[in-house]
Amino acid sequence: MAPIVRFAPSPTGDLHIGSARTALFNWLYAKHTGGQFLLRIEDTDAERSTTAAIDAIYEGLRWLGLAWHGDAVLQSKRAPRHREVVEAMLAAGNAYRCYCSPADLEEMRAQQKAGGLPMRYDGRWRDRDPADAQAGVKPVIRLKAPRTGETLIADQVQGDVRFAAEQLDDMVLLRGDGSPTYMLAVVVDDHDMDITHIIRGVDHLNNAARQMQIYLAMGWRVPVFAHIPLIHGPDGAKLSKRHGAQGVMEYEKLGYRPEAMRNYLAKLGWAHGDDEIFSTDQTIQWFDLPGIGRSAARFDYDKLRSLNGHYIQSADPAQLATEVLARVPRLPELDPAFAGQTIALHPQAAARIRTLIPDLAKRAKDMNELASNAAPFALAGPLPVDAKAEALLKPEARALLGRLVPVLSAVNDWSVTALDAAVRTLAEAESLKLGDVAQPMRAALTGRTTSPGVFEVLVALGRNEGLARLRAQAR
């Protein structure tokens, strides 16, 4: 039977980068084994779940390229089925009503903590007569868990992990208002969805032991567990807002490409020998549970950037050019240097970007950098000259440009080689190094001190625009 896995996030904000990796691992496993990848939204907490957050999950998964099978299951819609299961457990004597008030429980925990005891429900209503209940208390329904023995989780990543029965208390299955708890809902849903492998964060490892009790009580087949390590911030602490971007779509805004994210996230906690860069197809082919490590990994932005740069360089040039053109207009919101500016694309923008894209791609680690570097060729209107370029355009440099313009005007074949030859000849005649001429040219042509090669730029701009930009700064 082909495996069926699921990604089961709770919709409480953006799709977190850690959750995204969990989704990726599940997706990879399904792809690798020819199984199915399902999506279930754990929205049973009505107060925290919003439709915007659900949409954010869809958006994040789509951007990452992780397609799920069929429609997402909304856990909140399955409450009747969850109650039905609890009724069955009640009937079988595997669950019971507990009439403790919140105050009772609080007091119990306080005493346990004070006495250095583990904080667990003590099972006081296990065999007590409901007639003893205080009036007005709506009972919760608790699982009647075994009090002796141990629960074994044969985890595919963590190995065999044992929990003594004394560690596990009688957890709540149904709340006082009749709504199901998470612990109950996951098990029922995973069972009903025929989930064969549960791949999720280690923060659920302890839960697995509790959930196992429900599988056992219902006589259900227990899925294979694989609890993967968490991602920490660069400082080793839990990944949080102060570490920067957390939601996957924030990475899109920062200019990271989905294929780079997939590669980076896969490498975080999973390895295939010494391989560092692998396509999604290769990852699918290689991915397997035994390759997953057990220790938490720190998020390393430098490495992500490096990978992203690699994928920018190796992207299909035509596709990349299209993406750049689409991103340039977003620059005011993505790059502080363009904040507040009005963006208008030049009629020749597409053509220029297409010819310059291989050169541009080598100089960018993210799509925003790429768009920013493309701006001098993509934008309409007067060319802005930044401070460093301005500093380069000293009077002597402007005079040099003045002597260069007629030389270039005389070039018939507007090509890199011909232009190169012409400029070199001029440089030699003036006993200058090529760089002495190239830098002022660059400043005049792009308004910046770094750019693709000046001859490539001249070709991309075309004779008229190229000469016009030089003339504008010449004297």
Added chain:
RNA sequence: GCUCCCUUCGUCUAUCGGAAAGGACGCCAGGUUUUCAACCUGGAAAGACGGGUUCGACUCCCGUAGGGAGCGCCA
């Protein structure tokens, strides 16, 4: 406090009892060069600590330290 998990260069990792402990990012140096990159070459850099087991431990066991997770009528 109790339970569970983790620990190889700064970071991500390879190693599955016998190697000079390998790769990648980052860093440093050099080469190439019209800038910046890209690219090429070289370099510094690691088995937390203490005990065992073994002819032999990074690898297996125990302990210590450090880190993480869980202990809800949250998910």
